[in-house]
Amino acid sequence: MNIEMRGINKSFGSNQVLKDAGFLLKDGEVHALMGENGAGKSTLMKILTGVYTKDAGTIYVDGQEVSYKNPQEAEKAGIVFIYQELNVLFDLTVEENLFMGKEITKHFGICDKKAMRAKAQEIMDRMGVNIPIDAVMSDLSVGQQQMVEICKALMVDAKVLIMDEPTAALTQSETEVLFEVMNSLRSKGVSIVYISHRMEEIFELCDRITILRDGQYIDTKYIKDITMDDVVQMMIGREIGERFPNRNVAIGGEVLRVEDLTHEKFFRNVNFSVRAGEVLGVSGLMGAGRTEIMQAIFGNLPGVTGKIFIEGQEISIRNPRQAIAAGIGFITEDRKTEGLLLEKSIAENIELANLGKVSKSSVLSAKKGTELVKRGISEFRIKCFGPEHECGNLSGGNQQKVVLAKWIYTDPKILILDEPTRGVDIGAKKEIYSVINELAAKGVAVIMVSSELPEVLGMSDRIMVVHEGKVTGIIDAATADQAKVMTLATGGCLA
Amino acid sequence: MIKNKKNVGSILGEYGAFIALALLVVVLSVIEPSFRAPSNLMNLLRQASFNGLIAFGMTLVILSDGIDLSVGSVFALSAIICAELLVSGMPAVLAVLIALVVGTALGAISGLLVTKGRLQPFIATLITMTAYRGVAKIITDGKPISQLANSASSGEFFFKAMGKGSVLIAETIKIPIPAIILVLAFLIVYFVLNKTTFGRRIYATGSNAKCANLVGVNTARIKIACYSISGFLSALAGLLMISRLDSAQPTLGSGYELDAIAAVALGGTSMSGGRGKITGTIAGVLIIAVLNNGLNIMNVSSYYQEVIKAVVILVAVLSDRKR
Secondary structure, three states, X not given: XXXXXXEEEEEEOOEEEEEEEEEEEOOOOEEEEEOOOOOOHHHHHHXXXXXXXXXXXXXXXXXXXXXXXXXXXXXXXXXEEEOOOOOOOOOOEHHHHHOOOOOOEOHHHOEOHHHHHHHHHHHHHHHOOOOOOOOEHHHOOHHHHHHHXXXXXXXXXXXXXXXXXXXXXXXXXXXXXXXXXXXXXXXXXXXXXXXXXXXXXXXXXXXXXXXXXXXXXXXXXXXXXXXXXXXXXXXXXXXXXXXXXXXXXXXXXXXXXXXXXXXXXXXXXXXXXXXXXOEEEEEEOOOOOHHHHHHHHOOXXXXXXXXXXXXXXXXXXXOHHHHHHOOEEEEOOXXXXXXXXXXXXXXXXXXXXXXXXXXXXXXXXXXXXXXXXXXXXXXXXXXXXXXXXXXXXXXXXXXXXXXXXXXXXOOOOEEEEEOOOOOOOHHHHHHHHXXXXXXXXXXXXEEEEOOOHHHHHHHOOEEEEEEOOEEEEEEEHHHOOHHHHHHHHOOOOOO | OOOOOOXXXXXXXXXXXXXXXXXXXXXXXXXXXXXXXXHHHHHHHHHHHHHHHHHHHHHHHHHOOOOOOOHHHHHHHHHHXXXXXXXXXXXXXXXXXXXXXXXXXXXXHHHHHHHOOOOOHHHHHHHHHHHHHHHHHHHHXXXXXXXXXXXXXXXXXXXXXHHHOEXXXXXXXXXXXXXXXXXXXXXXXXXXXXXXXXXXXHHHXXXXXXXXXXXXXXXXXXXXXXXXXXXXXXXXXXXXXXXXXXXXXXXXXOOHHHHHHHHHHHOOOOOOOOOXXXXXHHHHHHHHHHHHHHHHHOOOOHHHHHHHHHHHHHHHHHXXXXX
């Protein structure tokens, strides 16, 4: 099946995510779609399969112009999207999942269990995978669940499979099985769109590669004609302007040191330290384990081994309360579900993190509370009608300022910011950068996790890069560039 | 500058329960003059106080994103234990104190099942509800215990006064002691919810436990505290009840959890936690008490009473949802 997408535009609100994006898929090829986080890869594929509607542009399938209204229509045409977050019913069996919504029935809608079992087994055999069809999905490994998803796609005779980061949660051997299956599908004429950040895999598996950057089509190349460095060049290729305010801070002594931090599932032997007045940028691809490392330091991830030292003293942190007592603040990646009480006011949110400051023997002091909150609103320039403004009705940037205010007033020695500018407009971004600089100037040790490379390069003193749960390098920001960080983040080595 | 918009609808929503209550009282006073007699109103308050105390505890539990189905059983089991202690000849004050401690502990068990046991609140308290009721029946062998006040070795007057007594404030107006206790409990809970760090933590826990935990709120402890308070208040209501009846039986308080939940819902508290006011709950309690009392004196058959109650709750909750 040939697919051609041309001049695709898409905006969410005022945020244009695709600008004149395009894509060309041939029969029986594995085609990599690459770009930084937020480059528009998934959005483009969701437009193809009718999850989103395009604002402009045309799509041709085998020469015919099409516009699928929903994923079911695309599926009927033979185009199936396998999402990163698998779309399976965990409480049902493999066979029930395969036939969900397309049950084989006898008279009066009674399920023909026998026929369905036979067909399920036949597909498993054809794929050459060995998964019991009566197993409950939640008992299977992620790799096996993914295989079931692929089987489900084959049940509808998929001609095009779109896979979004399929190996993100797989082990090495599961990945190998997946690649075998993909190769055999290709030889049967199925085309595969492969969205991934993993350079090695793309070079091992794919025929061609298309690169998107900031929602725009950059280029399509045969894998055999290019190198990994070319790909990185095409993915980043932009200049960082004066987006980052200057910081001139004398860096002090070590505040936090982490030794051999290990978690069975997410990361191994993580070692690093941060000093007073320093900003440590943490870079890596999605799912590399950056957030989990930070959660572990904050005591919010069970099952972690290793040592944490604060100002030279070893300290045991088993829950967020102990972390806060030790002087750590944590601005989470997901401000809507973890950072804020959305249905509550700015006042309640700021006060909740500072209850000790706004009360006397557990009785709230309205005066102290109002003082603190009013100070927060003016210092952080939060645009609102007043302290009682519900946080859910604030813009992303202003929500983030509330989160910053509530943590900064706890006077942390160490402040961890996980994706502090995600979903925040340019103006508010710059204000957040200024806040980070002020904190550093006050001698706070700042850890900033970010998927935005320019931000990490522009704001950090040093950059720690994480790849698949391992620290692949800690480099000086002065000598770092996007290519170096990208190479480390995709598991490569610096020459 | 962004303006805070408050429309008529949201004001109606905020005071809706009180408006409904006022309407009910006016209508009943007009069509049934005996309703507004001071003695009837005082009786109504006494009736309201049992459900009221339970509903206050229920409000805390629901605000923290839970539910407590065990309140009726805690009510009964605490009462039975107090009654057994009294007939064994214990001083009344001591028996009452022990029963209150037991009630608090029974609530704490529900809280532990929810937090440490990670059971869903509905299931956890369904279990304790069933278990406590069973224990109450085992202790009494299913039989009522009577002549409580006379059996106490001391404090007979104290025990009688709790549930039966009144304070005379004017010639015809005698405020029942349970109603006074209700008002005191209301003031305390109001203060706790609105003026203390504990109150803030309850709202935060119910609103978004994940977020609350991350800013250092021990959400498990907050929940256990809410269930414990619910246990304490249910026990207190049970003791007032057996003082009034001068007897106790293991079936006391069956179905009381439903009236308490209805009162909380009428008061506009969100069943998913984090949002609600204790002032709403007191209005809900009074609506239910007024309906029960009014329909009774109008001699409406008890079968119709239930349907009418259901309709009133439905209308109130629907109009609240429109906000």
